[in-house]
Amino acid sequence: MSTKRQLINEQGIRTDGRGVDDLRPIKITLGYLTHANGSVLYEQGKNKILAAVFGPSEVHPKHTELPDRAILRVRYRMAPFSTEERKSPAPTRREIELSMVIRNALESVVLTELFPRTVIDIFVEVLQADAGTRVAGVTAAALALADAGIPMRGITAGCAVGKVDGKIVCDLNDIEDKEGEADMPVAYIPTLNKISLLQMDGLMTQEEFKQALSKAINSAMKVYQLQVNALKTKYIKREEVKK
């Protein structure tokens, strides 16, 4: 086995120049698509994720509709050009699972009971992947839902944390994700103070887990602030343009 490379130096600086608690730069472009009811282009470091929402609309096939609430249909896909090597465009087991994970993370915030017998379609397209796409997908999908005017209890914000070189770090990049000791994506609803997604890959002690979870919540709060700003400034910007 090859010797492990150092991912955090003595000064606590990571491979991309960030500190252990720093997030990658985030850019949110709301209303990126004209035809979708709600859409967003979410960029987090090298991650580029396009989320679009349609609906609520009539359900097809009819037998999948629910008499008491709307169904959420999430499609998470990675573009063939999103990874370093070409990814087969066929849906993989991972993509199907992540679609379900994102759906579960969003179901707790969308007021589906207001629109029985309908469907809300959410498309999460990963255009460029650089680790942490599931939480970035949840973040983007929540923004697209709010942009589409779908009633929600709150906005879900996500961020991954992990253990790299024995340290708990926030918002892992691709190398840290692949070579680190553990990776834990967390989606959090700040206004409800609830966690809607928590997965973990790798090993952590109980203490490390507690530290990681609190760091994940802090990071999600930072992401949430950016989400709120993006939603609010979408409408204020227009006035500035006019002036």
Added chain:
Amino acid sequence: MSEKPIVVPGEILTSGYYRAGENTIKLDNSIIATKVGIPQTKGNTVRVIALKSFYVPKIHDLVIGIVSEVYYNMWKVNIFSPYVAVLPAVDVFGRRFDPTKDNTLKKMGIGTVLKARITLFDRTQDPVITIRGEGLGIIEKGFITSVNPSKIAKLIGKKGSMLQKIEQLTDTKITVGQNGIILIETQSIRAKDKVIKAIRLIEREAHLPDLADRVTEILKEDGENEHEKATDQ
């Protein structure tokens, strides 16, 4: 900048003895917003005027829809809402409707545009519409455009003032469906374009102050240009 703050889903608007109005819910004694919009308090009710929304049918609403499916005893009409409306054949042919003699397809094919009113709707059944009533029926001429349903109140204005202003300044007749579909009746394509321009302005800037002035400005501005063009020729 607009004085009115914009709230996002999940934001706490107030707590205590208040009632949750439109686009809000009550959660643990707090009223929280469920859509991006501008909060408003009237009496003890708090509501949020959504900046983007979609049409949810309500009984007695006037809607403009397009026939999407034809059956032997009814039509399915797209009213641009999560639910597809049903227009029973009895409503069109009268009580003596006989499926063996009356042909629904000959009466109205797919693509027919209708001005209708919602007669029935609840959580368990799709909206039922009628085209019997004053001003209702098949639309045979005019131009159709759409606006986000959340902007309809602003488009109509206080007691219909905004709509009247647009109609007067462009010499058109405008019918606004509650579902956001708008019928513009005019002979002039230029007038139609002016109306659409005004509608787009309202859609874009409905939440900002002095909307009426800006609409008048844009309509008059175009009129002047039109006049200039006419004199040039």
